[in-house]
Amino acid sequence: MSTTHSKAAKAFLSDKANAKWHDKTLYMVRTKRDRLSHAIPEWEELRNAAQNIKQYSNSHLPELIEEFEKNATANGCYVHYAKDAEEYRTIIERILRDHSVRKLVKSKSMLSEECHLNPYLIEKGYEVIESDLGERILQLLNANPSHIVMPAIHIKREIVGKLFEEKLGSEKGNSDPTYLTHQARKALRQDFLNADAGMTGGNFAVASTGEVIVCTNEGNADMGISCQKLNISAFGIDKIIPDLESLAIFTRLLARSATGQPITTYTSHIGRPRKGGEQHFIIVDNGRSKILGMPQHRKSMNCIRCGACMNTCPVYRRSGGYSYSYFIPGPIGINLGMLHNPQKHSGNVSACSLCLSCSNVCPAMIDLGEQIYVWRQKLDVFGQASSEKKLMSKGLQFLMERPYLFHSALKMAPIINKMPRFLLYNRLNAWGKDRELPQFAKQSFESWWKKNHQSKNN
Amino acid sequence: MNSKDFIIHSLRENIKEHFPRPELKISHIVYHDKLKQFIEISAAVGGRAEILGEGETIDNAIRRIFPDASRIACNLPEVTCATYNPDHIETPTELNGTDLVICRGIFGVCENASVYFEQEYLQRSIYFISESLLMLLPKDQLVDTMHDAYQRVPNEHPGEFRGFMSGPSKTADIEQALVMGAHGPRQVTVLLI
Incomplete structure (x- = not known):
């Protein structure tokens, strides 16, 4: 099973x-x-508000998307649309190609994992640098995230120490987290300064202002959008919220829920391109609009990835x-x-x-x-x-529908207590694989109840 | 059909139920001693907030708090101890290696020690690239929560970039051990003036 x-x-x-x-x-x-x-005494009120905002925005996306595009365009940004992962990848690649980009520095984006962006770009010859510390460790290890907020939670410091020794030239045998973090800071600082373009995901996209909000503790997204002239931020349609008043609710909930902080260090509003640069936004569907049509599952689109x-x-x-x-x-x-x-x-x-x-x-x-x-x-x-589970359910149904058989089985159950182990603990009994079976009582509850109830009444 | 139309069409096809726009009236937490709360929570997020001493100039305070800072970037007229004006610099690379940046905060939020700022420098990276950052914040500009905060953030904004900053850059990506100074400033101090 x-x-x-x-x-x-x-x-x-x-x-x-x-x-x-x-x-x-x-x-x-x-x-x-x-x-x-x-x-926060009003915590439950906030959760309710967050749910209501998401249900409103997710059911009014055609209007909110138009509003976001209008405002972002007025701010001087470019807005692109990708119906699926393939289109998301090709839009990004085209922007990079048009600007003769060779090196892209990226902040954490679950959407880029969903759409397999990095392998695609690397295959096309681009250098892609993940800048979130956890993501960078995983990229150097050629491994995948095991958590959406703490991507390298499964990696021990000794492994990071060895990795940095080999890839960044850090001290041999030093696996102190502070030392290693600052080694990564030093190396990535150079990447931020000599990359040709920066890319981020987006935590929220505010329709009323045309801004994309990125929340980080490290400041890596911020360095990325500050050091390059060409910037791309891509997000799913479910990230669009109506206005700043709604954003207030989410900024109160996000970091408290994610890491137990009152807010992330940086709540950055990406509004206009850098002077002399370009800011591109990519709005991605990739199956989301279909999910919004499934009443039992559409609430999964409320997720803020905490x-x-x-x-x-x-x-x-x-x-x-x-x-x-x-x-x-x-x-x-x-x-x-x-x-x-x-x-x-x-x-x-x-x-x-x-x-x-x-x-x-x-x-x-x-x-x-x-x-x-x-x-x-x-x-x-x-x-x-599972066919085994189905067989078991059928067997149980057969038994339950036949009271005489059910009662006889109950009476016989204590025999199991005395059965030799090999008859009980074998591959037919998945339940007994890692645990001991309980001892069956000599008397069933039903017969105990009948006996005691009757004697009481007498 | 282009992809925008495709997405809009798919949304209109699939969305069967339209939920109303909620009225957001949250009766939120109120801090009676806002200064005390802001200073305490600043320390809790790994930063620091202090009130400018009586008779102390901003320059004195900067020298007191950052005695070792030698390369200091600032374009504010009230700060004279700056060693250069970053607006005269063309690229972020030239800003790299700055010990201290001094910038203006517009208001602070008591529930999380974040400070709202709007880009007032030519280079956006000035807010993230230095080893330390000092934010000058008028001490009567403190609000309770993010609800009040976003009431004060204008929909129309002339600048390139804006946002909130709460404490120093940090990470716990290696075994959940908290380390200050992941990419941005290792030390952030709010000077309440």
Whole structure:
């Protein structure tokens, strides 16, 4: 009955110490989030407002897109549209080619991961430098992010030390995070200064001002848009919000939910091109407009990519980002993966205990756990339901529909307590693989109840 | 059909339910001692905020807080200890290696120690490229939350770039160990005047 997720989680769990650290560290982030959100009496009001704004904006996108384009164009920016990942890549490549760009410095963008931008550009001969520290570490390791906010959460400092020694010429054997961070600062400073173009994603796009808002702690997006004359910011249609009043709500929720900070260090409004330069915005659909037509799943488009659902998820914390087949892991990733390609990503829907903690922490009130439950009900339609589980359900149904048989089975159950282990713990019993079966009581609850109830009445 | 029309058409096809525009009336937290709150939360985000001492000039304060700064960039008339005016410089590369930049903040936000600024320098990178940054902020320009803050941010803006800054540049990307000075200033001080 193993799913792709549970099989992959096995590899993560084989390093027990690391797995434990991962669980503990992410829970610490969750605790910080709790502390910060509990200090705001109006927190739940904010979550409600965020949900309502997203439901409004996502259902009025045709008008808001026009408004954004009008204002951004008036500010002197270029607005492009990409219906899918391929078009997103080709627009970017065309802009770079038209400006004879050889080197692009990038800040973190989940959209660029979704659309596989870097391999495409690198293949075309461009040098692409990721500037977020976590992303840069992963790029140098040739690895993928395992979390959307803390992309290198699974990498230990010793590995970074070795990597920087080899790639950046840092001191041998020095794996102090402060030292390593400042080594990266020094190296990336040169990249910022000698790149030909800068690129960012976008946390929010404000229709009423035509600005794209980028929130970072490192200031890497800011360095990127400050040092180059040519800048590109690309974002999904779901990032568009109506106005600055709405932005206020999201800036209060985002960092508190993500890392337990009252706000990110930088909340940068990209409005106009640099003097003598160009600012390009790319608005991307890539399946989003279709999702907005699915009443049971459209709320997943409320997501502001804070990662709170991952930090709180007992399954994510104990299985790591690489156990999920979609590039976004955790509760939101399970849902987005299913919306993207249910055949390919249905192995993730088992990675949920339905505790609904994700739904409770989500700042935009996405019903994450509830949606996962809905996907599970649809597995059979995709031909992805587990045949073993189906057989078991049929067997149970047979038993439940026959009270006499059910009661006889209950009476016989205690026999299991005395059965030899090899009969019980074998490959037919997936439940007994990593745990002991419970002891069956000598008497069933029903017969106990009848006996005691009757004796009481007498 | 071009891609914009394709997306708009797909949205109109798919969106079946139109949700109303919510009225955003949040009864939010209010800080009675705004200065105290702003100074405390500045420290909590890894920065620093202090009130200009009585009888102290801005130059004195700069020298007191940053005694080791030797390359100081500023274009403000009230600052005379600057060693150069960055507006006379053409490229960000020439700004690299600046110890201290002094700039103006427009207002501060008590809930998160962020300061709203609008680009007043020729080079946008001046806000991010130095080792330290000093923001001059009038001490009566503090608001409680981001709701008040965005009430004050104008829809129409003449400049290139604007935003909020709260404390120094930081990262915890290596094992969640907090390190100041990822790419931007390692030290950010708000001088309340």
